[in-house]
Amino acid sequence: xxxxxxxxxxxxxxxxxxxxxxxxxxxxxxxxxxxxxxxxxxxxxxxxxxxxxxxxxxxxxxxxxxxxxxxxxxxxxxxxxxxxxxxxxxxxxxxxxxxxxxxxxxxxxxxxxxxxxxxxxxxxxxxxxxxxxxxxxxxxxxxxxxxxxxxxxxxxxxxxxxxxxxxxxxxxxxxxxxxxxxxxxxxxxxxxxxxxxxxxxxxxxxxxxxxxxxxxxxxxxxxxxxxxxxxxxxxxxxxxxxxxxxxxxxxxxx
Amino acid sequence: xxxxxxxxxxxxxxxxxxxxxxxxxxxxxxxxxxxxxxxxxxxxxxxxxxxxxxxxxxxxxxxxxxxxxxxxxxxxxxxxxxxxxxxxxxxxxxxxxxxxxxxxxxxxxxxxxxxxxxxxxxxxxxxxxxxxxxxxxxxxxxxxxxxxxxxxxxxxxxxxxxxxxxxxxxxxxxxxxxxxxxxxxxxxxxxxxxxxxxxxxxxxxxxxxxxxxxxxxxxxxxxxxxxxxxxxxxxxxxxxxxxxxxxxxxxxxxxxxxxxxxxxxxxxxxxxxxxxxxxxxxxxxxxxxxxxxxxxxxxxxxxxxxxxxxxxxxxxxxxxxxxxxxxxxxxxxxxxxxxxxxxxxxxxxxxxxxxxxxxxxxxxxxxxxxxxxxxxxxxxxxxxxxxxxxxxxxxxxxxxx
Numbered sequence: 164x165x166x167x168x169x170x171x172x173x174x175x176x177x178x179x180x181x182x183x184x185x186x187x188x189x190x191x192x193x194x195x196x197x198x199x200x201x202x203x204x205x206x207x208x209x210x211x212x213x214x215x216x217x218x219x220x221x222x223x224x225x226x227x228x229x230x231x232x233x234x235x236x237x238x239x240x241x242x243x244x245x246x247x248x249x250x251x252x253x254x255x256x257x258x259x260x261x262x263x264x265x266x267x268x269x270x271x272x273x274x275x276x277x278x279x280x281x282x283x284x285x286x287x288x289x290x291x292x293x294x295x296x297x298x299x300x301x302x303x304x305x306x307x308x309x310x311x312x313x314x315x316x317x318x319x320x321x322x323x324x325x326x327x328x329x330x331x332x333x334x335x336x337x338x339x340x341x342x343x344x345x346x347x348x349x350x351x352x353x354x355x356x357x358x359x360x361x362x363x364x365x366x367x368x369x370x371x372x373x374x375x376x377x378x379x380x381x382x383x384x385x386x387x388x389x390x391x392x393x394x395x396x397x398x399x400x401x402x403x404x405x406x407x408x409x410x411x412x413x414x415x416x417x
Numbered sequence: 418x419x420x421x422x423x424x425x426x427x428x429x430x431x432x433x434x435x436x437x438x439x440x441x442x443x444x445x446x447x448x449x450x451x452x453x454x455x456x457x458x459x460x461x462x463x464x465x466x467x468x469x470x471x472x473x474x475x476x477x478x479x480x481x482x483x484x485x486x487x488x489x490x491x492x493x494x495x496x497x498x499x500x501x502x503x504x505x506x507x508x509x510x511x512x513x514x515x516x517x518x519x520x521x522x523x524x525x526x527x528x529x530x531x532x533x534x535x536x537x538x539x540x541x542x543x544x545x546x547x548x549x550x551x552x553x554x555x556x557x558x559x560x561x562x563x564x565x566x567x568x569x570x571x572x573x574x575x576x577x578x579x580x581x582x583x584x585x586x587x588x589x590x591x592x593x594x595x596x597x598x599x600x601x602x603x604x605x606x607x608x609x610x611x612x613x614x615x616x617x618x619x620x621x622x623x624x625x626x627x628x629x630x631x632x633x634x635x636x637x638x639x640x641x642x643x644x645x646x647x648x649x650x651x652x653x654x655x656x657x658x659x660x661x662x663x664x665x666x667x668x669x670x671x672x673x674x675x676x677x678x679x680x681x682x683x684x685x686x687x688x689x690x691x692x693x694x695x696x697x698x699x700x701x702x703x704x705x706x707x708x709x710x711x712x713x714x715x716x717x718x719x720x721x722x723x724x725x726x727x728x729x730x731x732x733x734x735x736x737x738x739x740x741x742x743x744x745x746x747x748x749x750x751x752x753x754x755x756x757x758x759x760x761x762x763x764x765x766x767x768x769x770x771x772x773x774x775x776x777x778x779x780x781x782x783x784x785x786x787x788x789x790x791x792x793x794x795x796x797x798x799x800x801x802x803x804x805x806x807x808x809x810x811x812x813x814x815x816x817x818x
Contacts, residue, residue, distance in 0.1 A: 265433060
């Protein structure tokens, strides 16, 4: 009996033909990610991590190799089929949140359901969006617009939007890049909680501090995997938050 | 994606830029408004002409005597006396001819009741009223017996009645035409002005025999009025009359002219129709300009919302979903603009009819045509921007600042 990998990359290559020089952004990455994993993909800029991320997210296709998502080889699918995969199997969280402005948090969360292959009745959409917002602790802000929310709250809305179609994979691209350190820890806490509920998370980051909240760290360099190991001294977001608050309280007392 | 959701997204996007949406729609509003306004006015005018022609009798054929030509000088219709009463009676035997009336016309000073009035005195047969679709208001028409006996009976139009008998019933009174006393047997129902602005009620009608032998001394009639059974046989009847008169006159050249009311109507409505087409053409051009405006704004909108398109694609919108979204936005713009234009155009034409007392009529077909064509313009002008949006690469669109 073979376990179905959430992600199975087999010698993935990505070459950009721009101008006279071919740019080899990713050169032969093989990676297996099992259900329930929490993986950080790290690397300096130019290491190919963003390109790899786009391919894992089904936004881009590899020029070589194969990619199975949930047992489906999606490296050869067409545009529309990829759109359906993104809709049903992948939840995106971006560095810049990417919420629709002047649209309420609830409607932002409902948006992916509009594009679902099977029609989701309005009451079910509302129910699922409300549930997803509750999961990230934003129930009481459902009717707020993004400009009425803090950065951390906006990122929570984005996470709720990513979860609403019950994807097999939550994909986060520098999710804490625009946030201060306390809010970053809070967001990592949300991810840890979701991971404990069994959701597979793959996150791209260049901050080691953030990566230490995950379970597994993959470091890329020049389009290849440099190291792939379990996080030895994993941080717990709740504890770190407590420590930070105590430190702040100490500063105020002093 | 379902259409309803697309409509909601489109409505929200349009509400976000109210002023811009309104200005974009203005081109369509003016174009459709101009179409509906000009069509309403010309249709109203045409309907009025048709109604006037119908009041003359739709299946009426008029035979005029020919042109008088002497050397190089050519007289007008009826200037050469060629038609006789016998011609008229012969025409009465033609198939599908229902009624005839030999017509003689003269202007005369008429006296009655101590007053006088210059009016048109016409000699006709009793069938004249049937042919002209006319009725008597009081009294009755003179009879065929009156025609045979050259009776001094007359019916008078409403204008003559009002001028000569301001406070009395004219029926039974005497009217003097060229010093001959005629008995007024009836007063005609008011008929108003004809197409050429003549008062049709300013008339005295006597039996044509009385006119030709008592008032004037004539052998020839001015024209012959003929009523065909219906407007379908009118062309055949016209041809038969032409053949009959050619044979009777034994002339090589046609010394008479046969006309029907349909031809007259076509001549009169042709002008207003041409005017209407001209106006509609100008309006169509402004519709096209409005369409270009929509395309322009949709292109701006696509560029502005590149990031939104990227987000939607990232969460699973297909190219077709994006295409439909922007297409619906363009069609919503143009359809709302078209609806406002229809209402505005109708309002404008009603205002004209209220202020100027012009007849207006907005045909349903044109309302539908205007609405459909504005929606079609929305599709055409929205398609390119929408197609451009749907072809965006999600990665590039997400990165767009």
